[in-house]
Amino acid sequence: xxxxxxxxxxxxxxxxxxxxxxxxxxxxxxxxxxxxxxxxxxxxxxxxxxxxxxxxxxxxxxxxxxxxxxxxxxxxxxxxxxxxxxxxxxxxxxxxxxxxxxxxxxxxxxxxxxxxxxxxxxxxxxxxxxxxxxxxxxxxxxxxxxxxxxxxxxxxxxxxxxxxxxxxxxxxxxxxxxxxxxxxxxxxxxx
Amino acid sequence: xxxxxxxxxxxxxxxxxxxxxxxxxxxxxxxxxxxxxxxxxxxxxxxxxxxxxxxxxxxxxxxxxxxxxxxxxxxxxxxxxxxxxxxxxx
Numbered sequence: 001x002x003x004x005x006x007x008x009x010x011x012x013x014x015x016x017x018x019x020x021x022x023x024x025x026x027x028x029x030x031x032x033x034x035x036x037x038x039x040x041x042x043x044x045x046x047x048x049x050x051x052x053x054x055x056x057x058x059x060x061x062x063x064x065x066x067x068x069x070x071x072x073x074x075x076x077x078x079x080x081x082x083x084x085x086x087x088x089x090x091x092x093x094x095x096x097x098x099x100x101x102x103x104x105x106x107x108x109x110x111x112x113x114x115x116x117x118x119x120x121x122x123x124x125x126x127x128x129x130x131x132x133x134x135x136x137x138x139x140x141x142x143x144x145x146x147x148x149x150x151x152x153x154x155x156x157x158x159x160x161x162x163x164x165x166x167x168x169x170x171x172x173x174x175x176x177x178x179x180x181x182x183x184x185x186x187x188x189x190x191x
Numbered sequence: 192x193x194x195x196x197x198x199x200x201x202x203x204x205x206x207x208x209x210x211x212x213x214x215x216x217x218x219x220x221x222x223x224x225x226x227x228x229x230x231x232x233x234x235x236x237x238x239x240x241x242x243x244x245x246x247x248x249x250x251x252x253x254x255x256x257x258x259x260x261x262x263x264x265x266x267x268x269x270x271x272x273x274x275x276x277x278x279x280x281x
Contacts, residue, residue, distance in 0.1 A: 011278060040270070110236070149255070166215065173215070189242075
């Protein structure tokens with residue numbers, strides 16, 4: 001690799017790795033537009049900081065490290081987006097599930113699910129429902145859920161990066177989980 | 192005894208909150224006891240906990256499922272072209 005010609009090098013990397021990176025980003029973000037933007041930004045960042053890449057690692061490893069940072073940054077931004085932070089304090093999900101004493105409403109009490117299937121994730125129909133249910137979550141609830149599973153980090157660390165208290169974070173996750181569970185139950189698992 | 196029971200009583204809403212909280216941070220001793228007591232009396236929250244764990248597992252696997260090499264790679268020629276055209280001095 002000749003890093004004295006960054007444009008040539010990066011062009012070559014685009015040819016070799018951009019499809020893989022796009023596939024990865026699309027899977028993580030579920031949005032064509034966002035995935036394309038993030039891959040584009042990654043190559044631009046790679047081009048600008050190519051001197052830092054000293055061939056110590058595989059180009060693919062380096063590029064994916066940048067891309068993963070961009071994906072996490074995207075969800076952090078989405079989480080903080082003031083246009084959607086109203087939903088942060090949206091507690092209406094509680095009213096649909098719990099009574100005035102915060103006990104389960106009679107018809108909402110979770111019952112055992114009848115699911116015999118072990119490899120649900122191999123079932124395209126289930127994946128479709130899972131994605132649809134994720135899509136129904138308010139934007140920053142979804143960002144919180146994504147960040148929780150995306151970053152193999154301790155809760156405290158995610159909160160630091162988001163600039164919120166842990167309490168705030170798990171309360172959002174609590175509401176998101178309640179809604180997600182309900183959606184999956186209605187559409188897939190029948191008690 | 193009544194006082195103690197009151198101290199340890201949780202609502203279902205609070206119990207489900209602790210179930211989620213536990214996946215991120217360690218619960219205090221009091222919270223652990225409260226949750227265990229609550230579950231011993233509440234089938235609904237016990238079922239919730241199992242289902243919540245299942246959803247965690249599914250989401251975790253789903254989000255990490257595509258490893259770089261075994262993914263069915265999608266082609267995006269238009270994207271390639273855009274990126275290459277946007278690289279300076281090209």
